Amino acid sequence: MRAHPAGPRHAEVLPASHLGNPAKNLNDLDPTIWPANATRENGVLHLGGVDVRDLAAEHGTPAIVLDEGDFRGRARAYAEAFTGGDVFYAGKAFLSRGVARWVDEEGLHLDVCTGGELKVALSAGFPPEKIALHGNNKSTAELQKAVDHNVGRVVLDSYVEIVRLADIAQRAGKEVQVLVRVTVGVEAHTHEYIATAHEDQKFGFSLSGGEAAEAVARVLRQPGLKLVGLHSHIGSQIFDTSGFEVSAHRLVGLLRQIRDEHGLELPELDLGGGLGIAYVEGDTPLDIGAVAKELRRIVETECTSAGLPIPRIAVEPGRAIVGPAGVTVYEVGTVKPVDTGTGTRTYVSIDGGMSDNLRTALYDAEYTCVLASRASDAPPMLARVVGRHCESGDVVVKDVWLPSDVVPGDLLAVAATGAYCRSMASNYNHTPRPPVVAVADRTTKVLVRRETEDDLMRLDVG
Known part of the structure; x- marks a missing residue:
């Protein structure tokens, strides 16, 4: 029988936000955070109809589990909301050959930003004409590959790249x-590292400084390039459309300038991605249907005012599609109550950490x-879920209420890990990266197998 630690574990050490109510049922699953097909059956978490204990037994832990139905449902919702436009799934959030096929089957386009991502897409049979290549420092080899395979769009990010791509094309x-x-x-209104449209950062051509207008002029002088539109991405994890309204207003101003100076009306306007998802209680994601309607209204109003035809709108969701579909399952290794001087916090150590989820430490x-x-009906304790790596910053969940009878061998599931967790995973401390397992209709399929120590040794040729 598991003993319940005595006394409350809360009060003075609590952060001010995003901890929720400790009095709520700790077995509940918030539907705004967890995948569409996450349920409790006899107290055990099931994902896509699969018992997490069976997942752990078959695939080991840590394991990133993707609810295929949830992913497809969100992709389909985007496609329907932006009928008449283009939806580019942002592969940097997470990409595998299986996911690329899901994206294609749901009628979406695909955004890649490296030769590696392009390789995955092409090897999955993704139509190259539906691919856009991004990136602030595309190599000659990457641009050559894009041209060789007839990639549909290349988003230009520097003067050097204009010349580089034009030469390859010619x-x-x-x-x-x-x-x-x-x-x-x-x-x-997001973290500094994921805000991408302010002036002092590496992406794109500045509008206010005149570099964007100069870039347009240079592209139009290159016979190997056909300018079809403008692109902007204002950041990530955004919960309102006000930034998009300002961005559209300024982009349409440039469209008007291009018409007046060059006699060219561009047919496409890519507003990027960045819509936020719910990671914790209190996060309020926007309804995609309402967002699509509002973005259309903004662009139509601005273009009508400028006397311009309405361009075809494109958006680039990544996190908003794959993020909520992912759950990472870990096994508890140690449980350590710590007296902070103002209360008690219990450190729950798991068998993964910053090597499979860097975002807590990074952002x-x-x-x-x-x-x-x-x-569990045990009283709540304030817990910090930490990894197994040799860094004090190796934290996965900073503060969360967990049942006070959590013990080694229990399984924990961290929600909303579909985006940027496996993509940013590393081999820190020579830790093999976890698998990605798709679940649907009570079945599992490995999308990316678990790395092994032998995999690591194959690269060590010294």
């Missing part, structure tokens, strides 16, 4: 369709988790 006897990435000067990101392998 030597290949091809005309490449391009967009110019514009830095519109919008301060998205100060917030997550929530539950005891997944059983139900």
Whole structure:
């Protein structure tokens, strides 16, 4: 019988936000955070109809589990919301050959930002004409690969890249369709590292400094390039459309300038991605249907005012599609109550950490988790879920209420880990990266197998 630690574990050490109510049922699953097909059956978490204990037994822990139905449902919702436009799934959030096929089957386009991501897409049979290549420092080899495979769009990010791509296109006897990435000067209300449209950062051409207009002029002088539109991305994890309104206003101003100076009306306007998802209680994601309607209204109003035809709108969701579909399952290794001087916090150590989820350390990101392998009616304790790596910053969930009878061997499940966790995973401390397992209709399929120590040794040729 498990003993319940005595006394409350809360009060003075509590952070001010995002901890929720400790009096709530700790077995509940918030539907705004957890995948559509996450349920409790006899107290045990099931994902896509699969018992997490069976998942752990078959695939080991840690394991990133993707609810295929949830992913497809969100992709389908985007496709329907932006009918008449283009939805590019942002592969940087998470990409595998299986996911690329899901994206294609749901009628979406695909955004890649490296030769490696392009390789995954092409090897999955993804139609190259539905691929856009991004990136602030695309190599000659990457651009060559894009031209060789007739990638549909290349988003230009520097003067050097304009010349580089034009030379490749001319030597290949091809005309490449391009967009110019514009830095519109919008301060998205998000973390500094994922705000991408303010002036002092690496992406795009500044609008206010005139670089964007100069980039357009340079592209139009290159016979191997066909300018089809403008692109902007204001940041990530955004919960309102006000930034998009300012961005659209400024982009349409540039569209008007291009018409007046060059006699060219561009047919495409890519507003990027960045819509937020719920990671913790209190996060309020926007309804995609309402967002699509609002973005159309903004663009139509601005273009009508400028006397311009309405361009075809494109968006680039990544996190918003794959993020909520992912759950990472860990096994508890140690449980350590610590007297902080103002209260008690219990450190719950798991068998993964910053090697499979860097976001907490990198962005100060917030997550929530539950005891997944059983139900519990034990009183709540304030816990910090930490990894197994030799860093004090190796934290996965900073503060969460867990049942006070959590013990080694229990399984914990961290929600909303589909985006940027496996993509940013590392081999820190020579830790093999976890598998990605798809679940649907009570069945599992490995999308990316678990790395082994032998995999690591194959690269060590010294």
